[in-house]
Amino acid sequence: MTPPIGCGEAVRRLWEFLDGGLDAADHLQVEQHLAWCLRCCGEVAFARELRGLLRTRTGITLPDDVRNRMEHFIDELGEETEERSRP
Amino acid sequence: MxxxxxxxxxxxxxxxxxxxxxxxxxxxxxxxxxxxxxxxxxxxxxxxxxxxxxxxxxxxxxxxxxxxxxxxxxxxxxxxxxxxEPDEVPVEEDGPFSLYRTIEEEDPYPYSDTLHVDVLGAFSEHDVREVLQRVPPRYRVALVLRYIEGYSTTEVAEMLERPPGTVMSQLHRARHRFEREMWDYAGESGLLVGAAAGEGRGQREVGS
Structure with a gap:
């Protein structure tokens, strides 16, 4: 039987818990806490949402003008270095 | 050249x-x-x-x-x-910041049954990008590599040439800092105030 933990400790470990980053004993303590603490269950669901938001709401599209410039740059990539190394 | x-x-x-x-x-x-x-x-x-x-x-x-x-x-x-540069805001001065609990306590949408989801829903893509830029660079890099690029903590540690334990604690601070910045940003940008006022109740100033 692992010693129980309070909400503060459970919240501190929450993201690591979701990541599977806790060792087995620490993971079990959080699970046991969540079994009776509805508020911390809410925290878990919220942490999941928040991670999703970080992933899905930070989208950045490559602007066409940047793409054009960068593609020209890539077309020349390595060119100069080979020219210079020729005898 | x-x-x-x-x-x-x-x-x-x-x-x-x-x-x-x-x-x-x-x-x-x-x-x-x-x-x-x-x-x-x-x-x-x-x-x-x-x-x-x-x-x-x-x-x-x-x-x-x-x-x-x-x-x-x-x-x-x-x-x-x-x-x-040292972090100007001590991250855990009063214990880790919990956006979930702050939302619960401040209750910006008093009539909502889905309070927390509604708060997150108020953030546009632009807002989330802005919040991310408010997180100090050494925390931001960990958040970006781990949660946006999707690399494992071990991979992030290799990329940053840091021990995994250091990256774990960097991520821990980064997450709380991100949550705090979300709340402050919501207050400064009036993201949540308008919604509460629209419901016809005394609005709460947040993050001021």
Missing amino acids: GPMVGALRPSERAALRQLARNELPRLYALARRLGGVDPEDLVQESLLRACRSFGSLRDLQAGPKWLTTILTNTWRDWLRKDLR
Whole structure:
């Protein structure tokens, strides 16, 4: 039987818990806490949402003008270095 | 002028260019998310470095991760001073900041049954990007690599050349800082105040 933990400790470990980053004993303590603490269950669901938001709401599209410039740059990539190394 | 380096064979040059073309949108987005520098300059400098060290890439399958590492290191070189600056806000002065509990206590949508979801829903893509840029660079890089790029903590530790334990604690602080910045941003931008006022009840000032 692992010693129980309070909400503060459970919240501190929450993201690591979701990541599977806790060792087995620490993971079990959080699970046991969540079994009776509805508020911390809410925290878990919220942490999941928040991670999703970080992933899905930070989208950045490559602007066409940047793409054009960068593609020209890539077309020349390595060119100069080979020219210079020729005898 | 470009640096003097050994020549790439035509096949290597073609492979590098193809890899760079494929990865361009992702590298540009990564550069913008890391922030604090001109993203186009950062991608260009990173590709030049990639060109110089192409010989160190043994497996083309590992190319995307290899380019991520080069770009992240280039960014770190450019921001070296900012990365060393002490954090002006002690992260855990009063215990870790919990956005969930703050929302619960402040209750910005008094009539909502889905309070927390509604608060997150108030943030547009623009808002989330802005919040991310408010997180100090040394925490931001961990958040970006771990939660946006999706690398494991071990991989992030390798990329940043830090022990995994250090990255874990960096991520821990980064998450709380991100939550705090979300709340402060919501207050400063009036993201939540309008909604509460629209419900005809006394609005609460948040984050002021």
